[in-house]
Amino acid sequence: MEIQHLSQNELAQRWRISPYTLEKWRMQGLGPRYIKLGNRVVYRQEDVEAHENSHTHIGTSQPVVCQGGGV
Structure with a gap:
């Protein structure tokens, strides 16, 4: 099983948000x-x-109650 990673910019593009938003979320x-x-x-x-x-x-x-838990 290969673990895949996303950079901050790749995740920002995926969610169509600013990379700065991800930085703020990490700080918070x-x-x-x-x-x-x-x-x-x-x-x-x-x-x-x-x-x-x-x-x-x-x-x-x-909200939907997810099976398998979330973060």
């Missing part, structure tokens, strides 16, 4: 888990998907 303890290697930040694909799953909603007032 929000967003998906990440790995810091020196000055480089990467996100494991599985952590990104878990974060996305934990933020899935069926309506404006009720």
Whole structure:
């Protein structure tokens, strides 16, 4: 099984947000888990998907309860 990683810029493009937003979320303890290697930040694909799953909603007032847990 190959573990895939996304750079900050790749994740920002995936979610159509600014890389700066991801930086702010890291400082605030929000967003998906990440790995810091020196000055480089990467996100494991599985952590990104878990974060996305934990933020899935069926309506404006009720989040979906995800099986397998989220971040």
